[in-house]
Amino acid sequence: MxxxxxxxxxxxxxxxxxxxxxxxxxxxxxxxxxxxxxxxxxxxxxxxxxxxxxxxxxxxxxxxxxxxxxxxxxxxxxxxxxxxxxxxLRVVQDDKPTTLSCAPSFAMGWLTPRLGDLFRAHPQVGLRVVGEFHALDRERMESDDVAAAIRFDLGDYHDLLATEFLDEWLLPVASPAFIAAHPGLRAPDGLHASHLLHDTSAWAGAGPFEEWQWWLQQSDVTPPALGDLAAGHHFNLSQMALGAALAGQGIAMGRAALVLDDLEAGRLLMPFGRPVRSRASYHFVTGMAPSPRTALVQSWITAEAGRFRQRRDHLLGQANA
Structure with a gap:
């Protein structure tokens, strides 16, 4: 029956x-x-x-x-x-904020000023940005409940998805006052090691003078007076070296993503031009199955990077003209 x-x-x-x-x-x-x-x-x-x-x-x-x-x-x-x-089967609406670990200099100099646009376009997105630059792996992201990360590095990840969303260009920058006080800086031959401001932790695994060494090599410049690079001033964040440059304390190796606004406003100058493509790029790093909310954040950052790249390339093209 x-x-x-x-x-x-x-x-x-x-x-x-x-x-x-x-x-x-x-x-x-x-x-x-x-x-x-x-x-x-x-x-x-x-x-x-x-x-x-x-x-x-x-x-x-x-x-x-x-x-x-x-x-x-x-x-x-x-x-x-x-x-x-x-x-x-039920899709649960997670009210917890999405945690984004971000390299501190990039978080302060590029990401944070743009977040208002993200929140206006997607008010449902709860985003918690944490400034960190330690090396990443899947186990650490899971244990720290980190949904995604932004890192400036070579993108060498074995158990995570790392997508390059913005390339980077290196260019020496200094304040107008510092350049005025050092007439020899009209050309790279006038560089002295004591002038240099270093980010000694450009990315995990990078050498302490990675960016200055790379720029000098790619520019085919070896000033006679340069000597030992260690004679310059050392910082563990690019943003700190740039802060010293803004204060007239020397010449820093600027990353275009972090100095574009200061260059456009005239707070920093490029005494030599000659931007050089960095070995490192900005990567959006996630687990193998990012959530829809994480994917939305990634999509927004990728679009913002595209708009920024147009501004940057226009300015760097003028510098090389």
């Missing part, structure tokens, strides 16, 4: 399963948020439908009959399977 699971029959079965598990109409009613009388009536209707008793009603408790015990086990397992499947 085939029985159709009507809404009424499903309601009777739900009340019966809760009663059999709780051994009480009252406790089942509390769990199901209905009255004790309603639960008792639903179980009675199920018994009438089956034409057999499902409980032995004693003064102290309700005891399932053998048939009631059999039905109780089947229903309990079935409801658990249904609830488990629904839990796996």
């Amino acid at each position: 085939q029985i159709r699971l009507t809404p009424s029959l499903l309601a009777w079965l739900r009340c019966f399963e809760a009663t059999a598990r709780c051994r009480s109409f009252t406790k089942a009613a509390s769990e199901l948020c209905i009255t004790q009388g309603a639960v008792s009536q639903q179980v009675k209707q199920l018994e009438e439908f089956l034409q057999r008793p499902l409980f032995l009603r004693t003064p102290r408790a309700l005891m399932p009959t053998p048939e009631g015990q059999w039905l109780s086990v089947v229903l309990h397992e079935s409801f658990q399977a249904i609830e488990g499947t629904l839990g796996q």
Whole structure:
């Protein structure tokens, strides 16, 4: 005999399963948020439908009959399977903010000033930006609950997805006052090691003078007076070296992403021009299966990088003209 699971029959079965598990109409009613009388009536209707008793009603408790015990086990397992499947299928709206780990200099000099546009375009995105430059791996991102990261490096990741979204160009920069006080800086031959401001931690694994050495090599410049690069001033953030340059303390190796606004405003100058493509780029790093919210942030950053690249290339093209 085939029985159709009507809404009424499903309601009777739900009340019966809760009663059999709780051994009480009252406790089942509390769990199901209905009255004790309603639960008792639903179980009675199920018994009438089956034409057999499902409980032995004693003064102290309700005891399932053998048939009631059999039905109780089947229903309990079935409801658990249904609830488990629904839990796996349901898309949960995560109210926790998406944590984005970002190299501090890039976070301060490029990302943060643009975040207002992201929040206006996508007010539903909760983004928490953390300034960090330590090396990344999948285990650390998972343990720290980091959804994505932005890193300035060579993009060498084995267990993460690293997508380059912005290349970088290196160019020496100094304040107008510093250049005015050092007329010899009209050409690279006038460089002295004591003039140089270094970011000694350009990226994880980079040498302490990576950017100055690379620029000098690619520009085919070896000033006679340069000597030992270590004679310059050392910082562990590009933004700190640039701050020293703005204060007239020397000449820093600027990254275009971090100095474009200062160049356009005239707070920094390029005494030599000669931008050189950096070995490192900006990468958006995620696990192998980024969430839709993380993908949205990545898409926005990629679009912003495209707009920035147009401004940058126009300025660097003028510098090389």
